[in-house]
Amino acid sequence: MKNLRQDKLYSQRGSHIKLRRITPLGKETLTIPNQYELATGTCQALFRQATRYILESELFPYFYD
Numbered sequence: 001m002k003n004l005r006q007d008k009l010y011s012q013r014g015s016h017i018k019l020r021r022i023t024p025l026g027k028e029t030l031t032i033p034n035q036y037e038l039a040t041g042t043c044q045a046l047f048r049q050a051t052r053y054i055l056e057s058e059l060f061p062y063f064y065d
Helices: 040-050 056-063
Strands: 008-013 016-023 026-033
Touching: 026 040, 040 056
Parallel strands: none
Antiparallel strands: 008 016, 016 026
16 A cells, blocks of 8 residues: 555654654654554554545555455
8 A cells, every 4th residue: 555655653652653754735643552463442543543644445454354
């Protein structure tokens, strides 16, 4: 997925990672936990946060089977 590959690691504090990319519209930052397994609610929150920057139809295959 082209949009996700442009993300760069911005910072890490503890078990959370911030991914950031700069677009013509400004800075886009996504904070994700650095864990092997995530709770369902956490995945849903990440999906909602990511849809601010990437179309839901592009993200859907990465979150749902």
